[in-house]
Amino acid sequence: MGVLSRAAAEVVGAEAVSRAGIWGRLAAVPDHRSARGRIYPLPVLAAVWLCAVTAAGHDRIAAVTEWLAATTRAERVRLRLPWNPWNGHLLPDEATIRRFLDKVDDQALAAALLDPPLTDMPADLADADTLTATSPPGAPDAKGGAAVPGEAVPVRAYALDGKTSRGAKRPDGTRVHLLGIASHGAGALLGQREIDAKSNETTEFRALLAPLDLTGAFVSFDALHTVRSNLDWLVVRKNAHYLAVAKHNQPKLRAFLAALPWEQIPTADLTRDHGHGRDETRTLKVATVAHLDFPHAAQAIRIGRWRRQKGRAASRETVYAITDATAEQASPALLADLARGQWHIEVKQHYVRDVTFGEDASTSRTGRGPAALALFRSTVADTLRAAGHRSIPAGRRAHKTATAALDLHGFP
Template sequence: MNLIEAIIAVPDHRHPRGIRHPLWLILTIILLGSCTGYWGYKPLVDFTKNHRGTLIKLFNLPRDIRFPSDSTFRNIIQSLDFEILAVIFNVWSQQALPILPGELMAIDGKTIKSTLVGGNTSYQNFVSMVSVYSHERGWVVRHKVMENQQESEISVVEKLIQELSGSHVVITADALHCQKKTLALIIDGGNDYIVTIKKNQLSLFLAAQKVVESEPARDSIKTSENLHGRSTTRSTTIYAISTELLPLWAGARHIIAIERTGRRWQGKKSRRRLIKFHEHHYYLSSLNWSISQFSDAIRGHWLIENRLHWVKDVTLNEDNCIHRGGNAPAIGQW
């Protein structure tokens, strides 16, 4: 199944009367236009004008075709169920983007800022996209859409982990997903994990601190770098632990401690100042890896922020999405 065939599989929710353009064509134009910077309903009309000949040739369309108007784009974007698109994407990705055994998969959610309603009240709601991202190949292999008031990111990640059962991959996740049930699902599914430890799991965090302070290290490595005006020295140390130490945490075999020190610039250009930083971070893993493998995998997890979420915000301007009404903000980012 190619991408066009996947888009054609999206059910048409419109009333048969008055349909002038097939849904797959409208969705494909929205996708191509958005990827090339044509944001908004009228810019999509400009896209069809500027690339009319190419679109006709690419999709074998009649030469006298009248492409959709801005109101057609608006109606489709506001009314289409974004969860259907997420399901269709996952079906397509299973065939087009096969998961390889041993791959590192980062899982994380990103809120679509323009969907936020309710501000700081108890009625606050927003749409998030939770993605499974390949460290090595740089693409999303699975994703799910969630609404804050209907479902938590933790439960969505658990569903994605169950979908990855039997893949024999390594899942990396932040401290939100350092949950006993989540890690048990990973191990039961034949996968492994590297997960951040923070004070949301206070007993585990204190246990990690105690291990680092009192147990001999299995191995350690120190690296330094100067990038983007920041100088950083990173010390990574791993500690082997027995299954009896953390019996409630499925598969726990190592605690990884990372100490980061250095200097970075802070503030706007007119008031920039150089500040020092000294940070300690802890990670839990089910793997029996070398120190360099752990170090690379932990750094690799943040590619989901740098190469996916940052690109959505800065390149695709997701947080300032101009689409409003209905499902428009979520569909606009699909």
């Protein structure tokens, strides 16, 4: 029976029409499992995980098997589950589903899930992954030509940040830490790498960004990544711009920036926000710097933040940053947007995975499980936003059935 089941699975795969879509991308993920006893093709298990995680309340392995058991015959055909004449469609058990997470190549899975652009995006979200800035005289447009003064120029911007999966621990007791990059605005995840216990985020900086086309784009990150060699590589090798925060891990740089005559420099951008019981005022000042002993630095930035939240005392914070972009390439308004955009990866990736998907409570600890689960969660959130859902929990509740999830992710 086992031989017939495997043979039937091969026939189903052979007869399926190959499309340049989700099945084709998942088929490119290498399968490192032993061929002996293998019944379920790797793309099938990946599709099961992606669609099950889409449905609200199915964030654990046991819930995935329950979701799978509730599928109809037509849905199992679309999932390409193996079939035999005696038992019908075969359903993977918890052990099989768990082994997939442990063994899957998370980098290949990221390429399959995250690289393709999201299509059919609503008009009001079509430009959500870009910033717009009013071009100063002589500023280049997106194609390198001269932009019309005052014209809105789209700017690609990405935020890089790390996140610890608090519930996931390795055999040595260390927690799983993931470094990701997401677009400003839409907050869509572009790539992710797990940080080895003997490594850190800084050493994975280039590996994460190397596969991406960053020509002309801005990359923002926190002070941990303000490292000379990485900034030089980003500008020279990737032809990108950076917005780098300077804190006490770069004491000389921060001291230099703090000593600039900021009181004599006029405020270049002022924004005020009010909502959720909180008032916030942000002021930004910019100074052109020459001969700063840091790779390609062209402008120094000081951001002052004043916050007052209901029931709490008002607080002030001053942040210093540098960028290689000149005043002609990045106006103060754009720099202010870039500084605020760094939080998009926190709000639209990390917060959603923790609160909506319960990532910090997940105890998946072995192999590539935590990294693979993070990819599935991010893919679901990004796809739901692209489909027009403002609320990820509501979007998941709207896709509880396998048919709805299969349609959402483009499975034929």
